[in-house]
Amino acid sequence: MSHPQIAPNLPYHPSGDQRFAQLDQTMAYYKHEPTALIQILHAAQHSFGYLAPDVLRYIATAMKLPLAHVYGVTTFYNFFSIVPRGKYQIMVCTGTTCHVRGAATVVERLGQQLGVKEHETTKDGLFSLHTARCIGACALAPAITVGDDVYGKLTPDKVPKFCQKDLKKYA
Numbered sequence: 001m002s003h004p005q006i007a008p009n010l011p012y013h014p015s016g017d018q019r020f021a022q023l024d025q026t027m028a029y030y031k032h033e034p035t036a037l038i039q040i041l042h043a044a045q046h047s048f049g050y051l052a053p054d055v056l057r058y059i060a061t062a063m064k065l066p067l068a069h070v071y072g073v074t075t076f077y078n079f080f081s082i083v084p085r086g087k088y089q090i091m092v093c094t095g096t097t098c099h100v101r102g103a104a105t106v107v108e109r110l111g112q113q114l115g116v117k118e119h120e121t122t123k124d125g126l127f128s129l130h131t132a133r134c135i136g137a138c139a140l141a142p143a144i145t146v147g148d149d150v151y152g153k154l155t156p157d158k159v160p161k162f163c164q165k166d167l168k169k170y171a
């Protein structure tokens with residue numbers, strides 16, 4: 001089987017998954033420089049949706065880095081995920097302004113409504129629940145994002161209606 005879009009002399013994953021070929025090209029672009037690991041992990045997560053163990057192993061081998069190091073960097077930053085994520089990321093701001101306006105209870109109630117805990121994904125694969133430090137919408141506190149959409153003044157008492165009405169449009 002030939003892969004015309006793959007540059008010659010690059011390693012290639014035996015699964016034949018084209019996303020590994022893209023990853024090869026990304027690593028080659030950065031000349032397999034260890035200092036580019038974060039950019040490479042970003043590109044991999046963008047292609048695969050999350051950073052599964054075989055993807056991390058592939059990157060570590062190709063870049064000649066210890067797997068423990070690649071895994072350590074991946075788990076250090078909360079924008080990387082080693083488990084499958086939902087189609088939409090719900091990010092509840094827990095920064096100071098949102099915190100004083102009940103962000104912790106918003107997280108708790110969203111979790112109850114969606115049947116998940118923080119970092120988990122709903123059974124239908126639609127939403128993952130996360131928290132963030134400040135999403136830059138303090139005037140709208142308590143604020144959350146769903147994908148690229150920002151929702152403000154989402155006080156804990158508004159969470160059930162928000163789930164029944166606003167989140168339905170993502171289904």
Ligand code: FES
Nearest residue numbers: 093095098137138
């Ligand atoms: S503290 Fe929540 S948006 Fe800034």
